[in-house]
Amino acid sequence: MNPRPTPESIAASAQRVRASGRAPTVAVVLGSGWDGIAETVDAPLDIAYAELPAFPALGVAGHAGTLRLGRLGDAEVALLRGRQHAYESGDAAAMMGAIRTLAAIGCATVVLTNAAGSLDPAMRPGSLMLIADHLNIAQRTPLHGEPGNDRFVDLRDAYDPALRQRANDAATALGLTLHEGTYAWVLGPQFETPAEIRMLRLLGAQAVGMSTVPETILARHAGLKVLGLSMLTNMGCGMEAEALSHAHTLQVAQGARQAAARLLRALVPALAP
Numbered sequence: 582m583n584p585r586p587t588p589e590s591i592a593a594s595a596q597r598v599r600a601s602g603r604a605p606t607v608a609v610v611l612g613s614g615w616d617g618i619a620e621t622v623d624a625p626l627d628i629a630y631a632e633l634p635a636f637p638a639l640g641v642a643g644h645a646g647t648l649r650l651g652r653l654g655d656a657e658v659a660l661l662r663g664r665q666h667a668y669e670s671g672d673a674a675a676m677m678g679a680i681r682t683l684a685a686i687g688c689a690t691v692v693l694t695n696a697a698g699s700l701d702p703a704m705r706p707g708s709l710m711l712i713a714d715h716l717n718i719a720q721r722t723p724l725h726g727e728p729g730n731d732r733f734v735d736l737r738d739a740y741d742p743a744l745r746q747r748a749n750d751a752a753t754a755l756g757l758t759l760h761e762g763t764y765a766w767v768l769g770p771q772f773e774t775p776a777e778i779r780m781l782r783l784l785g786a787q788a789v790g791m792s793t794v795p796e797t798i799l800a801r802h803a804g805l806k807v808l809g810l811s812m813l814t815n816m817g818c819g820m821e822a823e824a825l826s827h828a829h830t831l832q833v834a835q836g837a838r839q840a841a842a843r844l845l846r847a848l849v850p851a852l853a854p
Contacts, residue, residue, distance in 0.1 A: 673721040
């Protein structure tokens with residue numbers, strides 16, 4: 582388990598960001614395949630996670646471990662180039678310090694992106710999906726031990742409907758197909774069995790992955806609006822003959838990287854207050 586971030590470590594992380602002179606209002610957590618947007622921001626400035634006491638150490642290939650500050654259009658943005666997953670330490674609150682730092686520096690919205698498996702035959706690898714809702718299959722929460730009544734977070738509109746409409750509008754304007762569905766969070770790191778995939782499909786999920794849901798809970802607890810986006814990198818185990826691996830995930834994600842960056846570049850400025 583990671584040590585819980587303290588108010589002091591969050592304040593120190595926020596002060597380090599403020600010292601850069603930047604004031605982002607929109608943050609994007611960049612999952613596998615989504616990092617292309619980082620190359621297109623104007624006036625980029627990088628801060629290593631190691632310089633931010635509340636941020637986690639990373640241990641997954643494809644995650645850079647830097648906070649990139651910059652501009653997309655008229656929006657000041659913070660791009661988190663990587664996340665720590667719950668499966669790395671068993672801690673669903675691994676991103677607590679990062680999310681609370683975003684709130685402390687004045688971000689109002691966070692976009693959570695990920696690579697996921699498709700459970701819908703119509704949503705092929707390389708497709709993008711807007712998250713409308715989630716299933717917390719792991720039944721873990723990052724809010725264990727939180728005091729007070731604020732821990733009873735209302736998740737009715739966890740993925741903000743108005744932000745989802747803006748995402749659909751941006752995709753339409755670009756001529757991109759943006760599917761919409763329910764994302765099932767499993768702990769991992771192992772991939773799911775064919776029986777588990779059949780169960781998730783029966784429960785109504787269209788995608789499955791190993792991240793995002795804890796961050797959504799943390800963000801809503803912190804008062805941030807959330808938009809969720811999945812890049813579908815494989816069909817669920819047993820739906821097709823392909824063997825699953827992290828290398829395969831990264832390979833397919835590379836192919837969809839350009840479309841993901843186009844969507845974010847058009848969408849993120851529209852999310853700024």
